[in-house]
Amino acid sequence: MVLLNVIIIVFLILCAIAVEKTKDLLSAVVILSAYTLMMSVLWLILHTPDVALTEAAIGAGVTCILFIAVIMRTERYER
Amino acid sequence: MITQLPIINLLLFLGMALIIPLFKKRSFSLTTNLGLGVLFLVWISSIVLLYHVITEGAFYYQLGNYDRMLGIELLINTFSVLFSLFIVSLVIIIYIYSTGDATEGVAEKEYGRYYILLFILLFAMLGILYTNDLFNTYVFMEILSITTVSIISIKRKKENYTAAFRYVMLNEVGSLSYLFGVALLYMITGYTNIELVSEGVQSGWSLYPANILTAIGFMVTGIGIKAAIFPFHIWLPDAHSTAPSSSSAILSAVVVKVYILIMIKILFRVFGIDIIQAVHIPTVLLVIASIGMIMGSIFAIAQTDVKRMLGYSSVAQIGYIVMGIGMVSMLGLQAAFFHIFSHGLMKAALFLSVGAVIYHKKIRNVNEFDGIGFQMPVAMFVFSIAALGMIGVPLTTGFISKLNLGLAALDAGQVVLIVVLIVSGFLNALYYLPIMISAFLKDNKDQQRVMRVEKIPKTMLVPLVVLGGLIIAIGLFPGELLSLLEAAALSLT
Amino acid sequence: MRKRLYLLLFVGLFLVLSYNIMQMPGKSTVDAPAYNDTTEHYLNESIEETGAINVVGAILADYRAFDTLGETIVLFTSIVAVASILKVADQKKKEDDHE
Amino acid sequence: MNDIIIKSITRLIIPFIQLYGVYIILHGHVSPGGGFAGGAMIGTSLVLYTLVFGIDKSKQKFSHRVSEYAESGGILLYVSLGLIGIVITGSFLTNIEAGFPIGNPGSVLSGGMIPLLMVGIGIKVASTFITLFHTLIEEEVV
């Protein structure tokens, strides 16, 4: 369990760095979504199913849809 | 019944915000009158509460009848009631003014939303003052930040959007830092109630100093960003200068003060004087305050837009308040409280009189103010009184607060601070006096030098006169207020 | 150059904070300072006091219901705020269509 | 999107998503979940409807007026439940002391006002998210 925890933490940090480095905003949103989902998996491992459920629905679902909606109305690439 | 008043005050504001959409079809004056009625009700109940607290002492209000370690608790003491009364009174004055001039840049369709946001703003500010819970403070702080930002962006101008965006980003960084601090304190105490956390912090200081140190760092930085304390002030001039005039007055006179009050609450009630002195917070605050007072004034001199100038002046004035806090003595705290009052009055008067000039003459550039004192005597007269207060001329509230700060500095043995105070006063004079001189002494090519009362709505004139009168009245008779403020400072420890 | 400086600053911040964290209460057990009498009370008494077996739900909607009220108000405010920026008044839209 | 497969699958799947959302909301006090998660699920199901059938049709189903009532209604339900506490016990948002039935712990009908508050939160969250999505993808005319 501890090993899984460490792996997920490393994965999260890599995802966060990837979000920062990606120039394509749409990809960045997809990575952010993966990051959030992985975060909710971590919270499931840490025995907080309530928060994991909410984060999966709100963070990964709604936030990313809203981000994509706005990127579609504005620019896709970061300069 | 009296013990129910705090929650009733909160619910009145909330209910008012919720029923405004129902009046969409009716005439708008009905809504504003109803809002004024609600404000007066809360004002009266705040006075009743103040009387109750002074005669019978502070009391707690437990939501849901749960013990403080389980549920959320409101603490009603002199500090919270006095400042909620101050906020409500100042907002009543600005509100009356705004019924004449909410128009400045706000589309007519948006009036309803503007007042919804205004009442939720009041709800959040009162909630912050009443609550005795760190996490509850965070929730109210988020309501406050989202409403303040949206009463800036509601004007729908180009520069409002960018100013609002910068504000919301920094605000959110500040909130999350504060939340991180709450997490660190929760980690070692297991409570979120301020008094229980404070006990836990005192006993945990020897065991987990790293937690407390990091928490102090995060919380002070986070709230420092929101309160525009000097190195974090970059959002303030843009945000306050682009907002509609009545919003600028509320933001500058009230909202920033609420964040400073949270900071006082956290420093004195959560951590306590011993710990903050052990980690040298007072020294840091004093240095930051001194730099802020000087630099804010220097930036203000360089501005040509009058509202931006007032924004930078706010940065300098926040320095005065932080200096009072940084002395960590009863006198210093009392002086800081008094300056919160006097700066609130003076900044509201300045922003509203400038708003009247913008409303009537459509000019914002300092260089175009020539001879305007003859065309708008009331507004410019109030402006002059408030500006003299800012400089620290006797007979105004500004003089009393500077006197108090100086006395507190002498008491603390920090003579350097008095020099800073005097220099800052001179710098203030450097940018306020030219406006007054050009307004009353210089000729304007187009207009004759005939003084006549300006033709602006009475709802705008009366608040201006009231504010000017209050500045002088409190400047002449500060005794009552000072003793109340002393009680408020005592109720913190 | 400026980016490098920022990177250095943030790495330094991270190192300082990590050093601090190492001195904080470590592995989470029931002996951790945060697991105190409040927690015990929530876990033991919530069924009698609220009748809910999910303690998170009990705290959310009963013990700390005021927080949740504040949070619904945040949602309400965000709707009003977004509408105040994005909604277009009737007349303006018509004018835009004419152009 | 005019794909018949997507449309029929969406028609099929949306009731189940919403049913699950309602289930999550109503079981907030006996199992993980509650108003936020369930409300967000219902909100996302409506977002899915908008994405597949277009915003005009979605607005017919979930019009501006309905969402306005739902938004205020959620908070008003919450506050009025709290006011019962003030009247009966003298404290805002009281649960069992204010006379709400405690029920049989573990069943759906338990927890006094907790399920009711969860319903209020759920309505609020669902309507908020769908309104925000509509507002963000298309400027609405007042």
Next chain:
Amino acid sequence: MSFLDALIDHINYIGAMALFVIGLHTVVTHSNLIKRIMGINIMGTAVFLFFVAIGNVTGGVPPIIDQTNPDAVYINPLPSVLILTGIVVVVSITVYSLSLVIRIYETHGTIDQEEIAKMTSEDRDQ
């Protein structure tokens, strides 16, 4: 206790701190507005992870009381509640900032902070 053990014990806290700093870096250094909002989201989840790690108990079970098993060790429920509130707040702020981004794009034609700053300084010079 060796350094590695201490590191493993504190891994969630350190991860949260790292994510917080990465988010802060994104907010402060990037000039793309949408990227900055993403930074806020990362910072938010970092703080929530910190809360969850505080509430966690090794070998515990979720705080849903099982009356048939009185010996069960439950995790601390309070941090979960605080996060539930926090998540929704961060989403609200995100939505509001996104709507601002839409308007900024319409009025300025770009969502890059530096270009906007250049434009406004040109406006002021004129």
